[in-house]
Amino acid sequence: MTVTPDAVTPADRADDRRVTLLTFGIVLGIFAVGVSVQSVFVLGILPRSMMGSDPVTLINLVVRLVANGSAVAVGLLGVALLNPQERGIPGRLGTGFAIAFGAALARAAVQIGIGIYAPGDGIEVSAEVVTATIAGSISLTIALAQTDARRRLRTGERASAQQALRSAAALEALQSEELRMRRELADGLHGTVQQRFVLLSARITALIEADRRGGEGEPSGSRRRAEGSDDDPDRSATAELAAIRADLDDLREQDLRAMSRLLYPAELDRGAVPAIRALFQPLPSTIAFVLDFSDDVLALEAHGNRMLSPERRLLLVRIVEESLSNALKHGHATELRVRLDHRDSAFEVVIDDDGTGLIEPVELSGIRNLRHQLDLVGGRIDLGPGPSGLGARVSAVVPDGRA
Amino acid sequence: MAVVEDQALFRQLLVTGLDAAPGVSVSVAAADAASARRTLLHEGTDLAVRSIDVAVLDVQLGDGSGIDLGVDLRAANPALGIVLLSATDSLDVLLDLPRTITHGWSYLSKTSALSLPALLRAIEVSAEGRSVFDPELVARRRPRRGTGLSRLSTRQYEVLRLLAEGLSNAGIASRLGLAPRSVDNHIAGIYAELGLASGGVVNPRVAAALRFLDESAAS
Numbered sequence: 001m002t003v004t005p006d007a008v009t010p011a012d013r014a015d016d017r018r019v020t021l022l023t024f025g026i027v028l029g030i031f032a033v034g035v036s037v038q039s040v041f042v043l044g045i046l047p048r049s050m051m052g053s054d055p056v057t058l059i060n061l062v063v064r065l066v067a068n069g070s071a072v073a074v075g076l077l078g079v080a081l082l083n084p085q086e087r088g089i090p091g092r093l094g095t096g097f098a099i100a101f102g103a104a105l106a107r108a109a110v111q112i113g114i115g116i117y118a119p120g121d122g123i124e125v126s127a128e129v130v131t132a133t134i135a136g137s138i139s140l141t142i143a144l145a146q147t148d149a150r151r152r153l154r155t156g157e158r159a160s161a162q163q164a165l166r167s168a169a170a171l172e173a174l175q176s177e178e179l180r181m182r183r184e185l186a187d188g189l190h191g192t193v194q195q196r197f198v199l200l201s202a203r204i205t206a207l208i209e210a211d212r213r214g215g216e217g218e219p220s221g222s223r224r225r226a227e228g229s230d231d232d233p234d235r236s237a238t239a240e241l242a243a244i245r246a247d248l249d250d251l252r253e254q255d256l257r258a259m260s261r262l263l264y265p266a267e268l269d270r271g272a273v274p275a276i277r278a279l280f281q282p283l284p285s286t287i288a289f290v291l292d293f294s295d296d297v298l299a300l301e302a303h304g305n306r307m308l309s310p311e312r313r314l315l316l317v318r319i320v321e322e323s324l325s326n327a328l329k330h331g332h333a334t335e336l337r338v339r340l341d342h343r344d345s346a347f348e349v350v351i352d353d354d355g356t357g358l359i360e361p362v363e364l365s366g367i368r369n370l371r372h373q374l375d376l377v378g379g380r381i382d383l384g385p386g387p388s389g390l391g392a393r394v395s396a397v398v399p400d401g402r403a
Numbered sequence: 404m405a406v407v408e409d410q411a412l413f414r415q416l417l418v419t420g421l422d423a424a425p426g427v428s429v430s431v432a433a434a435d436a437a438s439a440r441r442t443l444l445h446e447g448t449d450l451a452v453r454s455i456d457v458a459v460l461d462v463q464l465g466d467g468s469g470i471d472l473g474v475d476l477r478a479a480n481p482a483l484g485i486v487l488l489s490a491t492d493s494l495d496v497l498l499d500l501p502r503t504i505t506h507g508w509s510y511l512s513k514t515s516a517l518s519l520p521a522l523l524r525a526i527e528v529s530a531e532g533r534s535v536f537d538p539e540l541v542a543r544r545r546p547r548r549g550t551g552l553s554r555l556s557t558r559q560y561e562v563l564r565l566l567a568e569g570l571s572n573a574g575i576a577s578r579l580g581l582a583p584r585s586v587d588n589h590i591a592g593i594y595a596e597l598g599l600a601s602g603g604v605v606n607p608r609v610a611a612a613l614r615f616l617d618e619s620a621a622s
Binding site (some may be wrong): 076143187191194195198199201211249257266267269270271274275277281283284285286287288289302303304334335340 | 409413464465468470473475483490493495496499500501514547548549600
């Protein structure tokens, strides 16, 4: 959003005008009705035209309501034409007086016209004009105060919305930087460090082979693992080397790989489909799963095609990863099904499992974490029982960020 | 052929070893995906990639994925054989190849007993449009519960495993001590069980090898 919070759009202007007119009309209307009722019932004042005849209360009331109503109508017309709510203090004072005085004059004219006063009642009419001007001014002041309060509220709301938007943008920038660092670290572990482990292991293999050839004249490469016996010092050195090599391989295979995956999911840069497949690859063969990618998804996030930003793709992959680990950890699932679709500018993923499901409606911290991140990008995630009542179903929507 | 490998020492060993083999000559050796693309896919009088038969690619190149590089090279030269070398042993990356170009891709692990003869055999098989999946990695896999692969008989599974290693029918027959005729029957049975027997499957042999990967777990 590029507009400043206090900028006024045509819609805002129409809104201000509506509020001013409505408030002004209501307050002045209350005055009008109140004064009419007071004159007729409390003070019992009679119009000049009715003096000397039998007073008819209803007619008296109608006559006064018409006179006061004319003041309200003229006042509203004045506000609509002069728009005091769009002016500064001097403008408001000027137009405000003009509107109130105009309305009072109109009322006086009607009062004389319908016989409340005779044209000669100079003092009474002047007094009426002054009080009506005061009533009109008070009404307009209240109306303008109401409009200003509403305007301040609107500006404040916009400012906080913009603040939220700016923090979201800052957070995204931070996440993207973090992601870049994670990728570099993971690449380093994956590539350089792993390769060096491979080379180390190869050098140890060469040592073992050389030792074996020297010791026994056995043809090289016939056996890869040294099987030394402890009574022969040479053989036990070979066995030790073999053990070191096994340790190195293990370290590379398990620890390094796990660490690298933790930092940055495997295959994330090749698309969401390869990355999700890579999540399921290490599952033991006793776990059955079906990965169901729609053709749209394959065209967008597989085969070297990538349409999601790395941050969104990571979010999508983390949703599947979290669901998978929940299913295995909490639900003891043995069968999983992942369905990934793309429609209405968003990726929709559904993960079903056959585990024990939700024993009680717990909010798992991982899901909560993902929900916070999804809130920021306008996505959502729901965890509930499976469609048949068995197992659990996680369904999530990640907007693709292109809409 | 071309070699793209980011580890300098390993690249030199590869180039030297391959050049020394009869019938093989390395015309391009690159350290990263960008320079390989520049050399092989540069638009000139003719694309250099069309003059090679096989590319040996490291999967984890410093500046990108060797698989993506392979897909691009294959697009420019549909007959190109591709041999992937990897330190991470994730055969499953082959499952995400575009469906029309799955033939002629081999995958060898740098961590298993990778030898020059094994590499040369993979190069040869890939050049013919078939695939060699690293035997040590393939042997470690187990059929996943609930899949077509898990319904194969032990013998059929053995035959499919050797097929995935890139052996011909005759090779499988001699390895298992079977009559070639009997291997043919086993393979027909495997195709039927995996739903590859219908006419719609362009290359059932490659499809069967990929199904082997798709429906098994590395243990």
